[in-house]
Amino acid sequence: MTQPASPAREDGAGTTAAPPEKSPEASPKTVPAKRLVRWDGRTLTLVGVLAALALVGAITKPDQFIATSNLQLILTQSSVIGVVVVGVTFVIISGGIDLSVGAIVALASVWATTVATQEYGFWGILFTALLVGLACGLINGVLVAYGRLVPFIATLAMLASARGLALQITDGQTQIVSVKSVLDLGRRENYVLGIPPLVIVFLAVVIVGWLLLNRTTFGRRSVAVGSNPEAARLAGIDVRRQRLYLYLLSGLCCGIAAFLLVVLVGSGQSTNGNLYELDAIAAAIIGGTLLSGGRGTIVGSVLGVLIFTTINNIFALNNLQTDVQQIAKGAIIVIAVLVQRRDARDT
Numbered sequence: 001m002t003q004p005a006s007p008a009r010e011d012g013a014g015t016t017a018a019p020p021e022k023s024p025e026a027s028p029k030t031v032p033a034k035r036l037v038r039w040d041g042r043t044l045t046l047v048g049v050l051a052a053l054a055l056v057g058a059i060t061k062p063d064q065f066i067a068t069s070n071l072q073l074i075l076t077q078s079s080v081i082g083v084v085v086v087g088v089t090f091v092i093i094s095g096g097i098d099l100s101v102g103a104i105v106a107l108a109s110v111w112a113t114t115v116a117t118q119e120y121g122f123w124g125i126l127f128t129a130l131l132v133g134l135a136c137g138l139i140n141g142v143l144v145a146y147g148r149l150v151p152f153i154a155t156l157a158m159l160a161s162a163r164g165l166a167l168q169i170t171d172g173q174t175q176i177v178s179v180k181s182v183l184d185l186g187r188r189e190n191y192v193l194g195i196p197p198l199v200i201v202f203l204a205v206v207i208v209g210w211l212l213l214n215r216t217t218f219g220r221r222s223v224a225v226g227s228n229p230e231a232a233r234l235a236g237i238d239v240r241r242q243r244l245y246l247y248l249l250s251g252l253c254c255g256i257a258a259f260l261l262v263v264l265v266g267s268g269q270s271t272n273g274n275l276y277e278l279d280a281i282a283a284a285i286i287g288g289t290l291l292s293g294g295r296g297t298i299v300g301s302v303l304g305v306l307i308f309t310t311i312n313n314i315f316a317l318n319n320l321q322t323d324v325q326q327i328a329k330g331a332i333i334v335i336a337v338l339v340q341r342r343d344a345r346d347t
Helices: 030-060 068-093 101-112 121-146 151-170 180-184 197-214 217-227 229-234 239-265 276-286 298-317 322-346
Strands: none
Touching: 030 298, 068 101, 068 197, 068 217, 068 239, 068 276, 068 298, 101 121, 101 151, 101 239, 101 276, 121 151, 121 180, 121 239, 180 239, 197 217, 197 239, 197 298, 217 229, 217 239, 229 239, 276 298, 276 322, 298 322
């Protein structure tokens, strides 16, 4: 008998099959390089858009836009919604969605600013906000992962419930924060090298989120679940538990954002976090996160937040109506989705 020209392997049926030939296009050296170029190109595009917006602001309102106080305001406003976006990015990467983030921020903020909670001071407000966020994230995760509810339905139910509970707690009133140590975090004299403490917290969350997504098995599992849940299950990943962890992470980010918002506005209201869910999802999409899951980047999502916040700031400085801002946001979202579809065809 003649021997095969190439080594053969035995498959599950007991027959032999030659190993597949490697094509140059699928080699491990060329694919990552292609991906690196694509991701860098997208990031540079977002940086270019942000730079163009900054140029528009500097031209239309040179004295106001480039003022240090205004730049600090942009970063501070970006911090609250930015923390939410980090958690939402993880959820979307896994193929899920979270429509309840704004309502969770509202519920956590009003629960943390009740008279009873404020008696425990700074740490009472902080831990209450975090625990409420985690509890809501846990409920979302259990409903989606183990209750097998569609994420859209489960988080929509949480949106309605959390808003209703927040309204019930406040009875439609604004709860003023009287804890000095909490209010001091937002004062200008407590800025660190000109950087507001809220921005420092935001940067810390971004760094942790980036490391979690890009340097840990948790991040790789999140991407795998979003890319192909069945393949992830066959690879040994507990898909349900991973989804539960992701909604817990989103809830935790909402708790952090709620505390930052309390520091920023000095009160808790049932209207806090209004439309945060839409802004967070939009920022993630602008940053290159696929709604179908399996791809996303923390840096891109942060740039998306900065772009939206800068647009709002420019519109406010130029006394443009809110409806014009919403139209501009909608147009940007549509353009981002169209770009994503083109990238998906090129992949």
